[in-house]
Amino acid sequence: MKKLTIYICCAIGIGMASSCKKFLDEKPISVSTDLTFWKNESDADKGVAAGYALVRKTLNKADGLAFYAYGDLPTDEFASAGSYRFDNVFRMEWAISVPSAETWDRMMQMRRYDTFYSAIDQANRCIKFIPTIADDKFASAAAKNNLLGEAYFLRAFNYFYMTRIWGDIPLVTQTGAITEAVDLPRSKAADVIAQCLSDLNTAINLLSWDYANSGNRAVRANKGAAYALLAHLYAWQGDYQNCNATTDKIIDQNYYQYVNRDNYLSIYKGKSTEGIFEIAQSDENEGSVGGIANFTLKSPYLTTNTGNSIFPLNINTLNTLYSSTDDKRFKTAFALTNSTDPLCIKYSNITYVNGQNVITAVAHNNIIIFRLADIKLLKAESLAALSQFDQARAVLNEVRSIAGLGAWTGTNANLFEGIIDERGRELFLEGHRFYDLVRLGKKTGIMKFGAEKMTKADFDAGKYYWPLDPALMNINKRLTQTPFWSSKL
Template identity: 80%
Template sequence: MKKLTIYICCAIGISMATSCKKFLDEEPISVSTDLTFWKKESDADKAVAGGYALLRKTLNKADGLGFYAYGDLPTDEFSAATANRFSEINRMDLSIPVGSAETGDRMMQMRRYDTFYSAIDQANRCIKFIPTIGDDKFASTTSKNNLLGEAYFLRAFNYFYMTRIWGDVPLVVESVNVLDAVDIPRTKAAEVLAQCISDVNTAINLLSWDYANTSNRAVRANKGAALALLAHIYAWQGDYQNCSLTADKILSQNFYQYVDRDNYLNIFKGKSSEGIFEIAQSDENEGNSFNIAYYTLKSPYLTTNTGTAIFTLNSNTLTTLFDTPTDKRFTTAFALTNSTDPICIKYSNITYVNGQNVVNAISRNNIIIFRLADIALLKAEALAALNQFDQARTALNEVRATAGLGAWAGTNANLFEGIIDERGRELFLEGHRYYDLVRLGKKTGIMKFGAEKMNKSDFDAGKYYWPLDPALMNINKKLTQTPFWSSKM
């Protein structure tokens, strides 16, 4: 038997969820073969739903923290004193060997890409087989196009996410038969991103703006979600001209509206007027007890923790970012700010469930991937990078106005950094900060991770990319270690 190219812990096969309405309520399972499964619209819908379920599994790996452990934990949002099984990630000490059961297992999960490729294989199957289903088996051509567009979106999203984490990753655009899979090396990040752009443009042409029903709002991809993904890909590449143009296509549509910042926390319950793409886990059949809420909340917002928050926010960062105490995002999304242990309460939509001799706190918060303020500030960032300072200020100040703040008063020379800071205020603990600081470092050379986490020399050497777990290279002999970490693993 040939070696499996990409180690996937789940069986590769047709993955499905149980219904459209509750399309993320359980793990996808393999119950059919490709020869017998792809017959009608509901089959295609279940298969696409399986792709979302696998993406959710990926972003919730390592105690439900995957999304935040990549995007927030290694930044200035958290104190270096954060001490727990994720402290090495907080310090960017990513080369530790797999040793203790808790620390080692979670680090291993974060250094592996298994579940990303499970989701990609699912998308590849949808891309291959949905076109083979007769048009007469769908309610409309639009329905078929939307499902195929979602599959292209999911493949692009997973590859973009991996490329931001590891840089070069193996590129596979066809469904892999386990018996036929072979070792392949890492593909250059530029080539992977080119494939992402191609896939997203295909998705944009296939997807509609409207949702089939309101229950799908933001938790399934529409044209706006695909455009948001494309804008972020361009920003990551430093192609700010195309980033600006793409963001405009979202903002000019007026499909999304800002949530009143007095009700800011409603955004994180999910499916708000501001949400563009989210991972659904706020319904009664969703949510979990190990999650970002468990690690960042305490009493009275999480009654099961009467001590200090497990993750410690960096008070200096809070003071620096939120330099105006009347900022509505600060007054509504943070608590206990006058104490030595302030907390962010964005994920405080908690339900308490009686279990066996214990009360479980279940978080009912969606993972917010893209939302309106994110895209408006990405537009401002692009304009500042293009030296279109007046237009950049207009976009920046629109977001500030929603928070009850006046116009930004810094200089043009500091505007790009100022917009990254504004993203830090607006998108605190939403999985963006790490990537924002990488773009800031690339554009300006300014380091805001914290010197103990990553200095300029480390950054220039590529420390911001994660290492691959050595176990992956034992499986695929053509893999090589991420350059910065090659001598450290």
């Protein structure tokens, strides 16, 4: 039998996490135990929890930084990235050679999709086996439906995230197709998106708005999380009619409320009134000993770093985005702004552990995937794309108002770009900027990555899609390289 086509790393253990919450401690269900495991609601819950844990492992790969390295590091938010391989990620030098044996290498980890497929395999397993559990083994029909809906959401989330990174990717919806070493070619991105749409519509029909356990708010999927993912999927496609209608499903429900911008940092501790979907790692028994806090903070916000920040912010971008001194987000979420090394302190909820005479900093912040302001601005973006300018301005100005800013004064011709800029202010260092700039480029042709990173010609040729690591192609001979990178790697 061949080696696994899609190399699967099924061991759970978030690389940079010091410990994790009970529902994220569950191990993935192995094939050998499927026939004996799925007996009741508790088993189903453990199976779904393992899926969330594998998502967290994926977003924390590459020294706990993958979520931000994909979504923020290659953008205008940073001036440089003074760390091995992350400097190449920052400059979009994604074809740099890495020895195939160095699986620890940050660039190799960024170019591989192994852990995504671990999470997908777990979701496939839940989708297959939860319906086989007798209804009377659940507290209610709603409980069974919610667990199944979460599994469909998780599969859609992983596939959407991957197709934004690589474009065409192998598509697997059956258990065993991954683990039985079947050679799988890359499916067209449109086919992957179609599967995501199908899964999300199923999830929406199964999920409820409320959580059975209030402690699961935002860190497990509900109907709002599924609608949020669906809205982003439509925006990525450029289907702004459906994106606008989907954002209304969330907004009209009135289930989420803005956090007061004077208390802006509370969002990043997690489970705020604004949070729609997050990756849990902020509780006392959770936390990251590396990750984004380690790379963007310094003393006095990170006392273990008495030098400069490893990833210095782009001062020109800060001055452009936050030109008004009245912006509460800038006042609250940034520090040392008059220095040559200003900081974003969204992820500064840190405790210190003293062990064997070594002080270790542990950051307690959730990874915020979707929140209300994000969805509001996605609606404004949709309305601008549909030339409904007055309505778009009204939503944009709502977000600006709670941040302490006046109405936006640009022209209709510049409104779409202005909303992307507002997303840059509101969602700075939250994993959105790269994808926002891709949508800006697709819609308007405006490039804000920096010509030294990606020219318009590069963009049109698809440079914003990542290459596959050659190690994957050595395992699976049916894979082909991402077109832009085919002659470079």
